[in-house]
Amino acid sequence: MVTGAAPGRQSQQAMRVLFLTPEPPHPAYSGGTIKAASILDYLRRRHEVHVLCFRRRPLTDEQSRWSTVVGQVETVPLNRGRNPLNLLRSYIWGLPLSIERNRSGLMTELVLERLRSGEYDVVFVDGWLMAQYLPRDFAGLAVLHQHNAEHVMWRRQAEREANRLLRMLTRLEYRRVRRYEAAILPRFRTVFAVSEADRQALVELGARPERLRLLPNLPPPALLERPALSFGSAEAVILYFGTLSWQPNIEGVEHFLRFVFPLVRRRAPEARFVIAGRGAPARLQRLARRTAGVDVLGSVEDAEPLFRRARVFVEASRSGGGTRLKVLNALARGLPVVASPEGAGGLEVVPGQHLLVADDPPSMAEAVARLLHDEAMWRLLSENGRALIRRRYLAEAAYRPLDEVVSGVGARA
Missing domain, CATH: 3.40.50.2000 (Glycogen Phosphorylase B;)
Structure with missing residues (x-):
């Protein structure tokens, strides 16, 4: 046959x-x-x-x-x-x-x-x-x-x-x-x-x-078919979108909430952190409620409104393995990414060209704040990220x- x-x-x-x-x-x-x-x-x-x-x-x-x-x-x-x-x-x-x-x-x-x-x-x-x-x-x-x-x-x-x-x-x-x-x-x-x-x-x-x-x-190829995102139309929103019942994801979000986001708010008081994804444990939800400027959305069927609203995607995981599909999705959609070394691990990316990589809270906060305010860098990463997906993924x-x-x-x- x-x-x-x-x-x-x-x-x-x-x-x-x-x-x-x-x-x-x-x-x-x-x-x-x-x-x-x-x-x-x-x-x-x-x-x-x-x-x-x-x-x-x-x-x-x-x-x-x-x-x-x-x-x-x-x-x-x-x-x-x-x-x-x-x-x-x-x-x-x-x-x-x-x-x-x-x-x-x-x-x-x-x-x-x-x-x-x-x-x-x-x-x-x-x-x-x-x-x-x-x-x-x-x-x-x-x-x-x-x-x-x-x-x-x-x-x-x-x-x-x-x-x-x-x-x-x-x-x-x-x-x-x-x-x-x-x-x-x-x-x-x-x-x-x-x-x-x-x-x-x-x-x-x-x-x-x-x-x-x-x-x-x-990533889903349909993400590449959608129109380019706009820096000017987005808000000072930092997005995380992933499965929150998986321990490496939980630990990464908790780490960002405890040690990175407070530093971001010192540089960008208007910044908000939006956490989306199913399965968030009670302790993570409690931590988010105690932290100013944080929204926990739970399960989201359509991520497109979040991609359009946000200016930065973060992946702060410090364990786990494989490669992060959530990072590939953000790159395909043209949303600039700030990741830990583990979060970018295994991907064919060049830091500073396709995304920003930071290995400690101060440098991660600095990278996030930069993308909230630096339109030229934002555009560079947005365009290069999508080009990489078209070429390799x-x-x-x-x-x-x-x-x-x-x-x-x-x-x-």
Whole structure:
């Protein structure tokens, strides 16, 4: 069977792909689901794809409609939280807590049943949580997409944890994650990392370099189709928009609130900090309420009004891994970014040309205040950021390694 090739592209054989992902990638509300949705859409335009995923709660009407459109989606119920019982089970089984929380006999049986049919050429595993479901005797092409070098995130978290007991527990979890991640990598013929830094971290973990490829995070291309933002029409608003249930994001926003934003207000008393995103914990909301000039919006369906209102986007995270999709989104929309070194990590950016990077509160406050007032610098970063996305972060170019691996035929323009 041959897929219809787009004009100017070489046809390629359609493969039958079993796509394993932790949750329905629709609606795409987080960096992980956005990336999964992007890969899934790309694969579906070229191959036959069957999706298996968990459902943590009943599917919404929107998700049910999405499943109908995709055509081949099966979900398995799973709801195992972070609690002492699951932590104890993880120690009994010798697994990282996240892996234990995503263990399911029903999913194991479903994957085995589908693969026994012999219908699939490729098993595409979206993230380390689903690697446990790849049968050891699968003879086809097994591909792993690592959203992050997981052990690096845990190591950074342990290094920054101030509480002695939590630091000890985090170090223990880091060692378990490192062992598990090292053990699963050899089971895949190809492993995709999202950045060169992550690729190198996986090599140092023991992965064979020839099996590692890059598959970067990408912003929605529709952001590039929107008209340029205007410095004059924007307000003195600093924007953060991201998933606030993820610990590195929580810590980054708290750090900015405590140590950076007060310094910004000394330089720009009119400045406001707008925090948008689902899942903000109570402690973050309390801190925001106690801080003058801060608005917490919660979940936002359409970020466009926020992009138009703001003059600066901030990413102050000090841990985590991979690359920050939220930063790519801001660059694609033309909203200048101030980021910590970790927040800009893994991206093909030049500080001072595509965004500003600051590694301590005074320098970050200075960079933010500059973009609130310096229209020339603002325009430079806005234009260069969008140009970078057009050049390096569109699927037709960035996902060519995916074509080469899955079909064995490089997609050539």
